[in-house]
Amino acid sequence: MAGRLWTVLARRTAMAAAVAGAVALPAAAQRAEPCIGISMEVTGPLANQGLMLRITLETALEKINAAGGVLGRPLRLVIYDDVGEPARAVDNARRIGERDNCVVMFGGARTPNAIALREPLAEMGLPWIGAISAGTAVIEHPNGKNEWMFRVSMKDRWVTGYLIDQAKARSASGKIGFVYEGTAWGQGALPDIEAAARRAGVTLAGRETFNIGDQDMSAQMIRLRDAGVDTIVLWAVDRESANMLRSMDRIGYRPKIVSAWGLTTAFARAVGPLAEGIMVAGTFNWNGPLSPEAQAAFDAMKAKFPDRIRTTADMEQPSAMANAWDAVHMLAEALKIAGAYDRTRLRDAFYRVNYTGLIADYRPAFIKGNQERHDAILAEHYKLQAFHNGMLMPIEATPYGMRN
C-alpha cells in the first residue's frame, strides 16, 4: 500500500514538474507557425525597396510552395509596414514573434531598424534574416553575442574596403573624396571608410556630408573640386545623389564616382544622361548574362507581377532582389535540416546550410561562434556595375570596364 502511494506521488510530482517545465519553456523552444514575418517600408521614402522585396519573396515562396512547401506545409508571408521607423520595426517584430508566432523574421531595408531589433529578437529567440540593411553592427554586435541575426547581403565594413580599392584603381591623381548622407547609415560608414583608406594607403582628400532632402550640394562639390578630388566614393540613396549630380553639373565638375549600393535604376531614370558611367558596388546584376536559375527566377517574377516586372531593367533593386531570392531558399533549406518549425532548431540549422544560389556557392552559409560569418555573402562575391544608357550593367558590359 505504502509502495503504491509512493508510486502515485512520484507520478503526480513528475507530471507537475513536466507541466511547470512546459510553462517555463522559452517561446523559442516551442513550435512555431510556418510563416515568415517581415517588417519593411510599405509606405515611406524607401517603399520601392519594400515593393521589390515583396515581389521577390512572394515569387520565391510560390515556387517553394508549388513544390510541396517545406516539411509538408506551405510557407506564408506576413508583411508589416514600419514606415522606415525603428520603433515601429520593434513593434512589428513583437507581433511577428509573439502574436503570429512565425518561425523566422525577414529584414527590411534600413540599418537603424535592424539594429533596433537586436535585443527584442534575442529576448524572443526569433531568428532574423536580412537581405538589404548592410550596417556592420546589424550582424557584428558590440557584445560579440549575435545568435539570432543572419544576413544574405553586403556588409558595410567590407563594402568600404571594396569601394576604396576600386576608387584607388581608377583615380589618376590619387585624390579620393568621400560623400555620405548624414544618417546612421552614412555616419556609420565614415570610420569604416577611413580605416579602409588607411589600409589601402590612401589619404582622403575630402569628406563631405549632406542632409536627407537636401536639394543643392554646390558648396560640398566646390570644396571637393578645389581639393583636386578626381574620384568620389559615394554613400547615398537615389534622391540626394540625383541632387548632388545636378550640383556637379552646375559647376562643371565631373569626377569618377564609385558608389555603395544605395543607387538604383530609379536614380538613372531621374537624372538621365548624368548617371552615365557612375559605378555601383553590388552582389548581382540581372542585365548581364543570366544562369538558367536566375533566368527562371526572373521569368517567375515577370509572370507573377506583369505590371511591375516587364524587363530586367525593372528589377530596381537588382542586388537586393538576388540576395532575398537566395536568402529565402537558404531559409527553406535550413527548415528542412531543422526538421520542424522550431526557432532554436532553425537557428542551429542555419550553420549547416550549404547551398548554391544566384550570387554564390554558400559553403557553408554561416559559421557558428563567429558572428562576422553570420554574413553569407563575402567581399569576394561583390561585383562592380555601372550605369550605361540608363541601365545598371555589369561593368564588363560597359565602356568603363576595368574588371573588378
Next chain:
Amino acid sequence: MEAILQYLLTGLSVGSVYAMVGLGFYVMWSAAKAVNFNFGDIVMLGAVLTVVLMDVGVPLLPACLGAVAAAALLAAAIERGFVRPFNREANAIGWMLTTIAVGTMIESATTALFGSNPRRLETPLVEAPLRIGGSGIYPQELLLPVALLVVAVGLEFFYRRTITGRAMRAVAYNRTAAGLVGIDADRMTLLSFGLAGLLGALSGVLIGPVIQASATMGAIIGLKGFLVAIIAGIANARGVVIAGVLYGVSEKFIEAYLSTAARDAIGFSLMVLLLLLFPQGLFGKAEFKKV
C-alpha cells in the same frame, strides 16, 4: 569669387522657392488666421501631378497648368473640409491637427499611387547649365526669382486693385465688419486657400525639374516656407519675400563656410533668436488694441 557667385545664384533660386511658399502661408493666414500646416504637400502635388499628366501624354505646359489648378482646388477643399469646421471659435487650434492629418494622408496616398522613387520632371531648361562668371545655374532655376517677382507684384496688384482682393483684405482686417458690409468672409477664406495652393503648386512645378518630383519632396520646402513666413512676420508679404530670399542665400553661405551638417540647426537657431528679439517677426508690426 566664382564660388561666392555660385552661392548667391543657387541661394537666390532656392530662396525664391521658400519665399513663394512663405507667401502661400501669408495668404492663408491673412484670410483665416489659420494655415495648412502640411502646405508642403501642395508644393509636392504641383510637381507630382505634372509628371502624372505628362505620363498620360499631356504636353508640358498644359500639364503644369492642370497640375497647378488641381492642387489649388485641393487646397481650397482642405480649407472647406479640414480648416473651417475646426476654426469657428476664437483661439481654436483643431485645424492644426486636421491639416497635419490630411497632409499625412496625401503623402501616403501619393507614395502608394505615384511610388516612392523620385521621378524626372522633364523640361528643356535643365538640360545644360548656363555659365555666369565661372559659375553655373540651370535656366529653370533662373525662372524661380523671376516667378517670385511676378507673383509678388501680382499679389500686390490683386490685393489693392481688384474687388476680390480688396474683399480679402477686408476680411483679413476685420472678419465681422467685412461680413456686415456684405462680404462673404467664408468665401473669401476659401478663395485665399485656393490662391495659396496656386502659389505652392507653382513653386513645386518650378523646382520639380531641378530636384525631381517625389512624394516627400514638399516636407522640407514647406517647413522652411513656414519658417521664413514666421521670421518675416506672417502678415507682411514684402517681408516674407525678403526673408525667403535672404534665408536661401544665407543657407548656402552657412554650408560653404560654417557647416553643411549643421546648416538647419544654425538656421532654426537663428529663427528662435530673431523671434526672441522681434516677437512680431522682422517686418511685422505689433498689434495694438484700444481699451
